[in-house]
Amino acid sequence: MTMTSHDLRSPLATIAAHLQMLHDDLGDQIAEDLAVMERAVLRMERLLDNLVGYARSEQSDLRTTTVSLAEVVADVTADRVTTANRARVTVDGTLPDVEADRELLRHVIDNLVGNAIKYTAPGTPARLRVSARTIGGEVHVEVADNGIGIPEADRPRVFDAFHRSANSAGYQGTGLGLAICRRIVERHGGRIGVTDAPTGGSLFWFTLPGPGGGTPR
Incomplete structure (x- = not known):
């Protein structure tokens, strides 16, 4: 699951980096569109975090x-x-x-x-x-x-x-x-x-x- 999480996060990190570069280069020209895309990336990251948490709650060894x-x-x-x-x-x-x-x-x-x-x-x-x-x-x-x-x-x-x-x-x-x-x-x-x-x-x-x-x- 750790490897899968890394594989899924990698393209998200790439998208986030390129969105930031677009924002730096174009600024207010497409600010609203970029904000929508950035929020979508954040939602995907939150979903991924929760999916990883769900898998861990099922599979991780209990250390009581x-x-x-x-x-x-x-x-x-x-x-x-x-x-x-x-x-x-x-x-x-x-x-x-x-x-x-x-x-x-x-x-x-x-x-x-x-x-x-x-x-x-x-x-x-x-x-x-x-x-x-x-x-x-x-x-x-x-x-x-x-x-x-x-x-x-x-x-x-x-x-x-x-x-x-x-x-x-x-x-x-x-x-x-x-x-x-x-x-x-x-x-x-x-x-x-x-x-x-x-x-x-x-x-x-x-x-x-x-x-x-x-x-x-």
């Missing part, structure tokens, strides 16, 4: 260990929350440790936080609340937001590859992010779902084994 969920959430928050987007992530209580592949767990948290920031009404800063509790030997994690929400009719398919909700028009996306999250969680022996959040947006939840538990695949 005891992971600090609090550290992963803090790491993602530091990357995702900026002065420009004015997002805010609040952690409720103490987040327990989990038994997980840290890199893949970070991908799940990053996707949920990134989606929450992206899928907000124009002019509305994202407000997220992350919480987790241990039930038996399982950790139940919740990420609630104040975004546009997911229509009830879309929820049964929202974790399917390439499915996009009816109200997501106008928001960039490939429809693969949540499918990747589901596969990662299921490989850890957990479950994932979504419901309404008290804040009016969505509440995504997933489960993972607590330290020393679980049967990853």
